[in-house]
Amino acid sequence: MVAWALSAVLFAAQADADGTFGPSSVKRGVLLVASPTLGDPNFRESVVLIVEHGEEGTLGVILNRPTEVLLSEVLPDIAALKGTRYQLFAGGPVQPAQLLMLFRLKEPQAYARSVFDGVYVGGTPEILERVIRQPKPTETFKAFAGSAGWAPGQLAYEMHQGAWAVLAPDAAGIFDRKPSTLWRDCLDRLQAPRAIGY
Template sequence: MRLTAKWRSVIVWTPLGGQWETDMKRKGDTFPQWMSSLALNMPRIWGVGLLSMLVGASPAGLAAQPYFSQDIPDITPGLLLIARPELRDPHFAKTVVLICRHDERGSIGLILNRPTTMPLSKALPRLKGLKGNRHYIYEGGPVQPRGIIMLFYTETQPAKTTQVLEHLYVGGDQESLEELLANPNETSQFRVYAGHASWFPGQLETEITRGVWWTVMGDPNTVFDPHPATLWDQLYLRLTAPRRMISFSSQ
């Protein structure tokens, strides 16, 4: 995904973070294609779900493929959703989503495997310590695409964050990121996401039951995989290896 244009500062709020002053708003009337297509995705955001985006996604059709269906897991922060190959919604096709919050209000997650070409120093030019760093904005999901959410991997919990996994935190504010940039070390990492994914109460459970997603528990190494653009392919091969071996041996 390319983000090219002139930007002007706008203050945004995210459900997992604080107030951010960013340059993620474009001047003029047009937005990047992935932002403008948000309007086309409104039924998904308002809870219709992804089931209709599956090829032949009737309940009977999915039930005929027991290998891909699964029981509802314990949905907790840190769970990874891996999109099935049949999922055609362009916002979620071949995505890996980290669940960051799950409660009576619904679920919120971040797409992990869609880095953009927008340097973080360009999106957040007022942030101290970014000059010369090779960090890029990630597309976190179609909801609030101008909202900034951060993931931190660090031994000490940054201020205004919520723990997702051991040493993995979501949220934070400008000061949290500036502190990490000012005191870098080999074990601390961070990524910044524009937008997020969300589900109404019960919606994610339905999608998992119907086979829209595979689920595995995440870990920091997977979340901060050095090759995020190929993360879905890596996990797909890992998840389908037993089935492919069975098919090969039966020939």
């Protein structure tokens, strides 16, 4: 409970800070970490990767909501997925029928937009098949059904309320850490010196 209380103080401090630690630190590639006090069931104990941020609003995917659905069930026409156990993640409540792919790639690819260093959103079925058929330690992917979205000004308001904190991007956290511990891992990072902001 002490750690959660400290986290709540950090969230409040971040929301109140001017510039570096506040809403102005939100940009493509950062992680939003839900406050321990955030009660919205869509976002409780969530970690969101921001994939777009601008005048028209903010778009992200929840990283720590695995489903029981296999990607091979959703994309039966992709032969490379047959017999695999890749899970589909629930990316958020916006357009839950829309599939969004996140890749960690060594080099930029066509139709894949950079989110931050080595991490891309989008891509093509051909990229997916290559990553599955020719696995490399530096390349992997995750698939999300739906996304998280905020209208202009909405996320800034929520941050001023202390609902979210911002962490620098972390490819290992996105692709390698267990979804079940990711949120608590991020809370630990928030308590580390100079972890806040980006």
